[in-house]
Amino acid sequence: MTGVQTKAGTDEAFPLFGRIGADAGREAVLAHLAEAARTVRRRDIQVVHDAGQGHIGGEFSVIDLLVTLYMHVMNVSPxxxxxxxxxRLILSKGHAAAALYTVLAARGYIGRDELKTFVQPLSRLNGHPARTKIDAVEASTGPLGHGLPIAVGTAVAAKLDRSERRTFVILGDGELQEGSNWEAFMTAGNQRLDxxxxxxDRNRLQQGADVAQTNDLEPLADKLRAFGWDVHEVDGHDHGALIDTFAGVPALSGRPTFVIAHTDKGYPVSYMRDQVSWHHKVPTAEHVRIALDELGNQ
Incomplete structure (x- = not known):
């Protein structure tokens, strides 16, 4: 393992994590994913601090989803x-790019030292993922409401190919206020893209406000069922519950699957958790120190 010196004054070892299969046993799988998520959070907050920009709150809410998918669920590797x-996985909430890059580095898709170039001139690691720069990125995202329509097209292509490959897409809940998503939901249900x-990532907060205060999504589960989806609600920080949910894909109903992953923005750091101000606030060196202490004691 190579130490990474950061401007926050830490010397953080950042190991590689392989994909762990179910044959390792459930307890081993969950321990592996928990340690990977903890390590990714420790590195991610340093990446954002050093770069002076990022969306750390929404990154911390989505990391458990990304780790579970890349390191256990999906049939993909470098x-x-x-x-x-x-x-395939498409991160529609592309502003959480630093979390995606950190997971990709932990899994070996990109070099770990490359994280130090996040948002720097000529870096491949843009503030939003770019398909033209990194092979492991399936779609360029950032403008909200684009990822799901792309994923629907990707799933239609797989169906035409009579392929068993699956398409995963992660959205923000504030993003669901975009009308393009609802056209895509309707198409996917009609096409039975199982x-x-x-x-x-249902962290209930968007830029500057609660989602419910901006444009309430509820009753979200009922709406998606009406659009022809199989809907599951799960704790988005519970790796075991996520594994069990994703094991049901494709659904026996023949419908596409919609997972409402209940999360907390900034999870699990005390000063950041469930705080809307951490949508794109940059952590100071002291913030990094506190977070690393808390994550180290997790």
């Missing part, structure tokens, strides 16, 4: 990026 039958999984 060696399989050219394989037509690999699973290998499509949409996951909403």
């Amino acid at each position: 060696e399989l990026l050219d394989a037509p039958e690999r699973d 290998r499509l999984v949409a996951v909403v």
